[in-house]
Amino acid sequence: xxxxxxxxxxxxxxxxxxxxxxxxxxxSMFDYFLWYKKYPAEGPTFLISISSIKxxxxxxRFTVFLNKSAKHLSLHIVPSQPGDSAVxxxxxxxxxxxxxxxxxxxxxxxxxL
Amino acid sequence: xxxxxxxxxxxxxxxxxxxxxxxxxRSGDLSVYWYQQSLDQGLQFLIQYYNGExxxxxxxxxxxxAQQFPDLHSELxxxxxxxxxxxxxFCASSPLAGGTIGxxxxxxxxxxxxx
Numbered sequence: 035x036x037x038x039x040x041x042x043x044x045x046x047x048x049x050x051x052x053x054x055x056x057x058x059x060x061x062s063m064f065d066y067f068l069w070y071k072k073y074p075a076e077g078p079t080f081l082i083s084i085s086s087i088k089x090x091x092x093x094x095r096f097t098v099f100l101n102k103s104a105k106h107l108s109l110h111i112v113p114s115q116p117g118d119s120a121v122x123x124x125x126x127x128x129x130x131x132x133x134x135x136x137x138x139x140x141x142x143x144x145x146x147l
Numbered sequence: 148x149x150x151x152x153x154x155x156x157x158x159x160x161x162x163x164x165x166x167x168x169x170x171x172x173r174s175g176d177l178s179v180y181w182y183q184q185s186l187d188q189g190l191q192f193l194i195q196y197y198n199g200e201x202x203x204x205x206x207x208x209x210x211x212x213a214q215q216f217p218d219l220h221s222e223l224x225x226x227x228x229x230x231x232x233x234x235x236x237f238c239a240s241s242p243l244a245g246g247t248i249g250x251x252x253x254x255x256x257x258x259x260x261x262x
Contacts, residue, residue, distance in 0.1 A: 038189065066248050077149055077237055077253030078190070085248075123189065129248060134203045137182075137189035 037061045038126050040138035047145055053111040055141050057124030060105065064126040068135065069098060069109050072121045081122070082109070085129075114145045150174065153238050153254035161262055165226040168257045172219055172240030178202070179221040180251060181213055182237040190237060196221055225259070233261045 039058045047053045057067075065086035070078035084091040084098045084107070091098050097110045111118055121142050125135040150173035160166055172179050177198045182190040192205035196215035207213075210228075215221045225232060235258050239251040 036189075040189075068250075070253075075255065077151070077239070077255050078251075079149065079253070080250040083248075083250075125190075127248070134192055134195065134205065135190075135251070136192070139187060139189045 035060075036139070037064075038124055038136050038138040040122075040124055040141050042141050043139070044142040044144070047114045047143065049116055049145055049147050050113045053109075053114045053118065053143055053145070055109040055111075055122050055124075055143065057107045057109075057138055058105060059107075059126050061126070061128075061136070062105075063128040064136070065129050066127050067098070067100060067107050068125045068127075069096075070123045070125060070137075072123065072140070078123055111143075114143075116145050116147065119143055119145045149252040149254065151238060151240050151252050151254035153236075153257050155257055156255065157258050157260075159260045159262065160228060162228055162230060164228050164261075165224065166228065166259065168223040168225070168236055168238075168259075170221045170223070170238030170240075170254060172221070172238075173242075173252055176240035176242045176252070177219065178241045179215055179219070180239040180241070181207075181221070181223050182239065182253075183234050184237065184256075185231075185234040193223070228261045230261050233259055235259075 068083040069081040072078040121140045124138040152171040181193040193207040195203040235256045239253045
């Protein structure tokens with residue numbers, strides 16, 4: 035049972051355009067959400083997070099939007115850069131269980147010149 | 148470089164064998180987490196230790212066990228290996244105890260291939 039779903043295995047975007055990565059979850063107990071980025075041969079690195087008390091969190095070129103009623107979140111990257119090419123994982127957790135994260139299967143983003 | 152060190156990076160072994168994966172957390176981090184990533188799957192949480200004690204358990208098989216030593220390094224032991232155990236095993240650390248939201252720092256992973 036996949037509680038965190040990333041239905042797009044891959045996404046290709048031109049440099050300078052917006053990248054939108056989507057994530058859906060089914061567990062109503064999840065109230066804290068994170069995005070991790072992973073380059074080949076490296077471990078995932080934390081990118082941005084959002085608590086369920088917010089519907090938007092911004093950090094530079096990265097913005098995460100949360101729609102609790104739809105159990106959907108998205109990561110926007112504007113403008114996209116070639117260095118953003120990586121696999122992006124969405125993760126979720128109930129606050130009470132802290133860092134016991136449930137991850138999605140990832141979306142591979144390719145930013146082309 | 149996350150500061151989390153995992154060894155070995157690659158390991159090839161046969162079914163029925165036993166292997167040990169090792170993890171050194173970031174300096175000062177008390178929590179260690181183990182995750183398994185099988186082909187085309189997300190990272191699956193296996194187990195968490197905090198300052199030497201088991202703190203949380205995920206879908207870890209009975210054939211798998213882990214421990215965290217007084218110097219805070221951790222080992223994940225996988226026994227009676229099966230083909231389906233082939234995966235990338237990640238260790239992560241964080242300075243916070245369970246119950247507090249925090250960022251995890253991941254190692255590069257240990258790729259296990261069972262033939």
